[in-house]
Amino acid sequence: MRPGEWARLVAVFAIVFAAVSVSGVVISGVFMPQPPSEQPTSPGVLAPERNLAPTPVEAGSIEVNGTTSQQTILIDAAHQNTQVRDRAQVLTDVLTSNGHQVSYYNPENKIGQFENRVSEVDAIVIIAPTQRYTQAERTALNDFVNEGGRVVLFTEPKRTSVNLFGEVTTRVRTESILTSYAISAGTGYLYNLNGNVGTFQTIAATSASNQRLAENVENVTLYTSTSLTVGDEATPVLETQPTTNSSTLRSNASYTVAARHGNVVVVGDSEFLTEQNYRKGDNEELVGNLIEFLLNTD
Amino acid sequence: MSPSPSGSQARRGLYLGVIIIALIAGSVTSPYVTRAVDSAVRDGQNTIAVIEIDGRMTIDTAETVSNQLYAARQNDSVEAVVLRVNSPGGTISAAESVYMAVNATARQKPVVASVGSIAASGGYFSLLPAERIYTTPGAPVGNVGVIGVRPAEDGAEERIVSGPDKIRGGTKDDFRRQVQSLQREFVGAVMFHRGDELMISQAQVAHAKVYIGARAVQNGIADRVGSLHDAIAYAAARAGLERYTAVSGSAVARTSSTVSLAVAAQNETGPAALDAATVDRRRILALYGQSDTPAGVVTNATG
Numbered sequence: 001m002r003p004g005e006w007a008r009l010v011a012v013f014a015i016v017f018a019a020v021s022v023s024g025v026v027i028s029g030v031f032m033p034q035p036p037s038e039q040p041t042s043p044g045v046l047a048p049e050r051n052l053a054p055t056p057v058e059a060g061s062i063e064v065n066g067t068t069s070q071q072t073i074l075i076d077a078a079h080q081n082t083q084v085r086d087r088a089q090v091l092t093d094v095l096t097s098n099g100h101q102v103s104y105y106n107p108e109n110k111i112g113q114f115e116n117r118v119s120e121v122d123a124i125v126i127i128a129p130t131q132r133y134t135q136a137e138r139t140a141l142n143d144f145v146n147e148g149g150r151v152v153l154f155t156e157p158k159r160t161s162v163n164l165f166g167e168v169t170t171r172v173r174t175e176s177i178l179t180s181y182a183i184s185a186g187t188g189y190l191y192n193l194n195g196n197v198g199t200f201q202t203i204a205a206t207s208a209s210n211q212r213l214a215e216n217v218e219n220v221t222l223y224t225s226t227s228l229t230v231g232d233e234a235t236p237v238l239e240t241q242p243t244t245n246s247s248t249l250r251s252n253a254s255y256t257v258a259a260r261h262g263n264v265v266v267v268g269d270s271e272f273l274t275e276q277n278y279r280k281g282d283n284e285e286l287v288g289n290l291i292e293f294l295l296n297t298d
Numbered sequence: 299m300s301p302s303p304s305g306s307q308a309r310r311g312l313y314l315g316v317i318i319i320a321l322i323a324g325s326v327t328s329p330y331v332t333r334a335v336d337s338a339v340r341d342g343q344n345t346i347a348v349i350e351i352d353g354r355m356t357i358d359t360a361e362t363v364s365n366q367l368y369a370a371r372q373n374d375s376v377e378a379v380v381l382r383v384n385s386p387g388g389t390i391s392a393a394e395s396v397y398m399a400v401n402a403t404a405r406q407k408p409v410v411a412s413v414g415s416i417a418a419s420g421g422y423f424s425l426l427p428a429e430r431i432y433t434t435p436g437a438p439v440g441n442v443g444v445i446g447v448r449p450a451e452d453g454a455e456e457r458i459v460s461g462p463d464k465i466r467g468g469t470k471d472d473f474r475r476q477v478q479s480l481q482r483e484f485v486g487a488v489m490f491h492r493g494d495e496l497m498i499s500q501a502q503v504a505h506a507k508v509y510i511g512a513r514a515v516q517n518g519i520a521d522r523v524g525s526l527h528d529a530i531a532y533a534a535a536r537a538g539l540e541r542y543t544a545v546s547g548s549a550v551a552r553t554s555s556t557v558s559l560a561v562a563a564q565n566e567t568g569p570a571a572l573d574a575a576t577v578d579r580r581r582i583l584a585l586y587g588q589s590d591t592p593a594g595v596v597t598n599a600t601g
Contacts, residue, residue, distance in 0.1 A: 005309070009312065009313065009316050012316055012317060013316045013319065013320045014320075016316075016317050016320035016321060018324070020320065020321055020324025021324045021327045021328045022328075022331060023324075023328065044490075045487045045491075046397075046487070050482070050483075051479050051480070051486060052482075053474075053476075056471075193504040193505065194501050198471075198474040198478060199478050199481070202474065243501075276469065276470065277471075
């Protein structure tokens, strides 16, 4: 072979060798990188079926059993009671439709009037008063109860809100009334992060005794409740699930949220009474039982 | 004198033999060449993208961060991403957007988080998919929860609306459920990404406490006390890099050959949710601290 022929052979070898060697580089994408394909970015953590809160069951109506002659129920609205009209509306509707009289107590000048009014009525409803009762009013209330009059008192935890002037704390003033009935109310709210039925302050409660007041009440939904401490002379009516916590105590326990002492019943929440909330869970059963208690047909 | 036919055939056979030998030799050396070229190319491009999540998060800032993360995913020279977080959170939708972008990035490249001054609420939500969270010892970290703010009852001026929920967006009950749903999502994300590291229960997470960095490392909310440089070094180690360059996320987005989403982002955003003082509307925030609007439903138990 001639020298030129050898050179051509070497050139052919070099070209083919180089082409094959570099083909791996080209094929591997070093010189032609493909952008990684985008994966769906919504992981299972955000899946709606995993996170969406269920809609609470709303069913039933308030039934008032037992018969009685027409009675007059006084609803206290004179002690800066929290949203008393909204919260008493369902009670008012049911009592009125059952032939009873409902009267709101909210005089311009209340000096001496409360004592006079309580002697004219059969039962009293007190909803979250933020103004303290006078000594004379407390005495009149005690006399009323001792003479067989019935009282249902709804209390609530301390509330903090913010307005233009800063933080405002609203405290319910029921302690001086409750001490007469071996019941005291906490200042903190209850919450449950392990099985609440709304936000953390929406908690479930169930019957704590076999009293008539707790009949058919297996699953009450309370919205902003405080705990009650009950002495020997009083009886717990409703209690929370054991996973319930207190904002002040910060410990899990089954807290009492409704209790009875003779002719007085105390409930740690009043928001469950509103038209939006009274049909949640067994709330309507509880409201019915409280009305029967007021009417003394229980 | 012309070559004889037998001489031509011999030459063709010789060329064919040389080609076959070259093919075989090339095939043998090809993997080595590929590796060498690959290494040489990468040595010049090893990059750690440092993407910042700064201040209160709105959908605008979320889009910026998401675009930078998208660019980092698309850019082969970016081997790992470090999220530098200095944010108390913001709107829940902003936090969710960044979370999804971080999650997508973490599936492709190592993502490491570095907390500078604060990573609370939505700021913490955003970095959850990171495989390691570095924090300074005093930085507030955690605050897993949402705040719902609902407009007050109308009455300031006369309006005609098309439906009972037009102004407030739904009933208080509806709003409660929305807040609860988003709380579940946030707490669920924490348990999903950090459940194995956490020394506190799901209920304790849901309390929405904020921890200082040192405590957060102790209870598993974060992983290590460390600086941004520690985070970058770890990200580089995870990407197998000995020599690297750290570049900002904005630089990655600028130099990326892929589509810039900046224009699209402008089209998708409205007024920044936290700065909209003129419209009082329902908002759900993943924010540590007070919102601008006093009225609202606050879910944090510490509130």
